[in-house]
Amino acid sequence: MDWSKTKTIFIVVFSILNVFLYSLYLNRHMEMQNVQVMGKTSIEEALKLDNITYDPLPPYKNDASYISAKVVTFDEEEVEELEGQSAVILGDTVLQSVLDKPETVRNSKGDFIFTEFLNKYVLHGAEYELWEVDEEEGTALFFQKAFGEPIYYSPHAMLMVYLNSDGKVISYEQRMSEEFVSYNRKKDLLSPIEAIGSLSNRGYIKPDSKVKRVTLGYSTLLTETLVFAPTWNVRVELKDGTIENHFINAIEGKVLEFQLDASDEEKE
Incomplete structure (x- = not known):
């Protein structure tokens, strides 16, 4: 077995893997940057094109933390x-x-x-x-x-x-x-309009919908040490009257999906 050749192959494979993972990180980072760079007016214009309306958004303090x-x-x-x-x-x-x-x-x-x-x-x-x-x-x-x-x-x-x-x-x-x-220093949060814009841009909020409510809460970030992250809940009414709830990490911009597992449903 040619160890030198094998080692070279491992190095190349891991290098490719690192580049791939880094590209995923950059894509997510750039997505967040794009949402935050878009001004309020630009987001409102994009929502208007999809006929997405919303009730008056709540005032919020940009001081929540993990x-x-x-x-x-x-x-x-x-x-x-x-x-x-x-x-x-x-x-x-x-x-x-x-x-x-x-x-x-x-x-x-x-x-x-x-x-x-x-x-x-x-x-x-x-x-x-x-x-x-x-x-x-x-x-x-x-x-x-x-x-x-x-x-x-x-x-x-x-x-x-x-x-x-x-x-x-x-x-x-x-x-x-x-x-x-409070865990870690306070960080800038997505504003309510930025949360709506991000969800719409990624297809979670469908055209012709109305955002009924945007409220701040927390969601689990780490289960081992029980750490929670600030999270926006965006409640939406679809054209047919169906109500949907969407959740987005207010710091990282990650869209979250929750579901009670089968064992919990049986117990609860």
Whole structure:
């Protein structure tokens, strides 16, 4: 075996691989630069060409940063103090509970109001924010908040509430994080209009759509050390009335897609 020739081949192959990976990095970097270089007027003109409209965009402070946290290990004594329910801890980090009797969470107009339920039955319930109610599935999904903003679809910061056929709460499953700390220095964020422009440019927002809402939250960046990144949620109404939610990392510009895995759906 000609080791010298083999070594040369390895060097060439790895050089090509490095060039390829670097080109991918440059493409993503340039894409971000293009979005940020485009002025507000240019983005608005591009959206107008696709007949993409939007409601007034929210003011925002360009001071969000990465944050870190740790997963809550539920305490047996604290859980035993919960009233009106039977609760168990699974694997230290998951709390499952069944209420002694169904809890009404609808007002006289038929709207779901969970504030009293959260305060009465759920540990640190005020830290959770309602994301959506699926009456067909009989579930209500809540995201935990960090520094006042929701953490989107984190398996370590989520509350799933189960409803019976009358729309009353019968049980829930809770996961939680704590000790949130700003991580790294503050970085410039994509503005709401830049987030919309980026999603439209990449085909995520279809022509003839209307952006109904743009809100800032967080999404998981690293699962091993539990680091979250500032993230825009852009809610869009399509021409046929369908609602879509898009998520984009507010610092790196990466489009994110979330999905509860099968095991979580079965549990939750």
